[in-house]
Amino acid sequence: MKLPTTFVIFFIFLLFLASPAYGIEKQHYPCKDFVFYFHDVLYNGKNAANATSAIVGAPQWGNGNLTVFADAFRFGYTAIFDDPITLDNNFHSAPVGRAQGMYFYDSKKIFNAWLGFSFVFNSTQHKGTINFIGADPTTEKSRDISVVGGTGDFFMHRGIATIMTDSYEDDVYFRLRVHVKFYECW
Amino acid sequence: MKLPTTFVIFFIFLLFLASPAYGIEKQHYPCKDFVFYFHDVLYNGKNAANATSAIVGAPQWGNGNLTVFADAFRFGYTAIFDDPITLDNNFHSAPVGRAQGMYFYDSKKIFNAWLGFSFVFNSTQHKGTINFIGADPTTEKSRDISVVGGTGDFFMHRGIATIMTDSYEDDVYFRLRVHVKFYECW
Amino acid sequence: MKLPTTFVIFFIFLLFLASPAYGIEKQHYPCKDFVFYFHDVLYNGKNAANATSAIVGAPQWGNGNLTVFADAFRFGYTAIFDDPITLDNNFHSAPVGRAQGMYFYDSKKIFNAWLGFSFVFNSTQHKGTINFIGADPTTEKSRDISVVGGTGDFFMHRGIATIMTDSYEDDVYFRLRVHVKFYECW
Numbered sequence: 001m002k003l004p005t006t007f008v009i010f011f012i013f014l015l016f017l018a019s020p021a022y023g024i025e026k027q028h029y030p031c032k033d034f035v036f037y038f039h040d041v042l043y044n045g046k047n048a049a050n051a052t053s054a055i056v057g058a059p060q061w062g063n064g065n066l067t068v069f070a071d072a073f074r075f076g077y078t079a080i081f082d083d084p085i086t087l088d089n090n091f092h093s094a095p096v097g098r099a100q101g102m103y104f105y106d107s108k109k110i111f112n113a114w115l116g117f118s119f120v121f122n123s124t125q126h127k128g129t130i131n132f133i134g135a136d137p138t139t140e141k142s143r144d145i146s147v148v149g150g151t152g153d154f155f156m157h158r159g160i161a162t163i164m165t166d167s168y169e170d171d172v173y174f175r176l177r178v179h180v181k182f183y184e185c186w
Numbered sequence: 187m188k189l190p191t192t193f194v195i196f197f198i199f200l201l202f203l204a205s206p207a208y209g210i211e212k213q214h215y216p217c218k219d220f221v222f223y224f225h226d227v228l229y230n231g232k233n234a235a236n237a238t239s240a241i242v243g244a245p246q247w248g249n250g251n252l253t254v255f256a257d258a259f260r261f262g263y264t265a266i267f268d269d270p271i272t273l274d275n276n277f278h279s280a281p282v283g284r285a286q287g288m289y290f291y292d293s294k295k296i297f298n299a300w301l302g303f304s305f306v307f308n309s310t311q312h313k314g315t316i317n318f319i320g321a322d323p324t325t326e327k328s329r330d331i332s333v334v335g336g337t338g339d340f341f342m343h344r345g346i347a348t349i350m351t352d353s354y355e356d357d358v359y360f361r362l363r364v365h366v367k368f369y370e371c372w
Numbered sequence: 373m374k375l376p377t378t379f380v381i382f383f384i385f386l387l388f389l390a391s392p393a394y395g396i397e398k399q400h401y402p403c404k405d406f407v408f409y410f411h412d413v414l415y416n417g418k419n420a421a422n423a424t425s426a427i428v429g430a431p432q433w434g435n436g437n438l439t440v441f442a443d444a445f446r447f448g449y450t451a452i453f454d455d456p457i458t459l460d461n462n463f464h465s466a467p468v469g470r471a472q473g474m475y476f477y478d479s480k481k482i483f484n485a486w487l488g489f490s491f492v493f494n495s496t497q498h499k500g501t502i503n504f505i506g507a508d509p510t511t512e513k514s515r516d517i518s519v520v521g522g523t524g525d526f527f528m529h530r531g532i533a534t535i536m537t538d539s540y541e542d543d544v545y546f547r548l549r550v551h552v553k554f555y556e557c558w
Binding site: 045065149 | 428431447449507517
């Protein structure tokens with residue numbers, strides 16, 4: 001086959017227009033994705049041995065009590081956590097990593113949280129970390145936060161994590177299902 | 187027109203050198219930009235009904251009082267907020283979204299803050315979130331923070347937000363003008 | 373030299389496959405890198421003049437005391453800092469910028485922290501900011517966090533920062549060596 005060179009140039013030019021270099025078309029399907037669960041057991045004054053998170057900040061109206069929420073939607077209550085990550089929704093499954101960071105409630109009118117945390121993996125399957133931040137309007141069935149970076153196996157990755165509350169019990173336990181979708185892999 | 191193939195190859199090679207793939211040239215003009223204002227009314231012990239933010243952490247020298255700042259530059263005072271976003275600088279304009287997150291003051295010598303927050307939109311105009319972090323040296327007229335990710339309409343976007351203090355009143359109210367400039371759109 | 377056009381097309385096609393546009397190959401060597409040190413002097417109740425950081429949050433079991441850690445691994449203790457950055461490991465060297473942000477300890481069983489902070493530069497050498505988040509398992513000699521964005525000289529940069537504890541003294545002072553490696557420059 002022999003094509004006219006002019007055609008070749010035009011074809012190449014079209015390819016360039018379509019390339020991310022020119023911001024016109026980027027893939028909207030993940031280059032990698034994973035589903036994980038993590039389990040949060042909040043310190044309530046009686047469960048020191050089992051708790052994986054604790055309130056460390058609260059507004060004035062909490063009167064310095066960090067084990068009971070002073071109001072319905074927990075505005076301002078800030079928790080630090082080190083939660084086990086599992087591959088299924090069973091709290092007793094072997095952890096494959098740790099979810100470490102903070103969340104705080106940030107609405108006076110509904111259940112709304114904000115998250116800043118990392119997934120930390122150090123197993124034969126995954127080594128490295130994934131870093132997340134974003135708003136978590138917990139009353140919505142499914143919500144998206146940003147995957148802002150990664151290290152190790154997830155070197156420089158970016159993406160979106162879709163979060164669902166998989167279980168919620170007695171103000172002490174919740175389980176989140178996290179669908180990590182990387183759209184930028186390296 | 188018929189060009190020598192050698193020339194074509196050379197031309198293509200130059201195009202590649204100029205492409206982000208090789209980190210040499212990226213566009214420095216926004217692919218999208220917006221101006222928003224958000225309004226912060228800090229809880230001072232008397233304005234529970236109107237307050238949109240509250241101090242939830244302070245250093246030891248604050249003696250547990252989270253409604254009065256113990257020192258001039260508020261070092262260590264940490265606030266959680268859920269502030270209305272408007273399109274103009276009028277506090278009474280209809281909100282188009284919420285700015286949700288935290289700020290804390292982090293200097294003993296000047297007014298300096300650090301921000302971690304999201305813009306949350308759920309209207310016909312915008313659906314999705316934009317996530318921000320960065321240093322906010324409030325004594326400078328204009329300062330830049332990072333737009334580290336987005337979801338929904340702002341899927342995977344990155345950029346810079348230029349922040350200006352548009353109003354500041356009596357330790358209780360401030361209004362920020364936020365010029366969100368996306369340089370990476372998807 | 374005259375190559376068959378078919379060959380040219382095939383060659384161009386290969387180049388495209390290798391381009392980041394198609395997520396297959398991205399450079400894993402930094403486009404820029406720097407080594408910095410920053411110095412943290414934690415407020416302990418007696419060093420108000422020298423302290424560069426202060427605890428602003430702690431769990432209930434800390435009983436409101438923010439100058440003494442209630443347990444071995446400091447779970448939940450949250451510090452705000454404004455630390456000098458130097459080019460070498462000497463605390464008395466002239467600062468070239470400030471590291472501003474927060475860290476908190478997030479494990480009940482080992483020394484583990486989480487970081488959210490910015491490097492702020494305003495000198496003839498560097499003007500701009502670099503924004504970081506990530507898990508900091510301080511018991512490991514070297515650990516990686518994400519560089520999630522930058523402004524000014526570091527406009528839109530992304531990368532990895534490799535952190536090492538360069539010194540640790542008496543619960544009051546630590547020095548971190550930070551190797552900032554940008555893999556995405558603009």
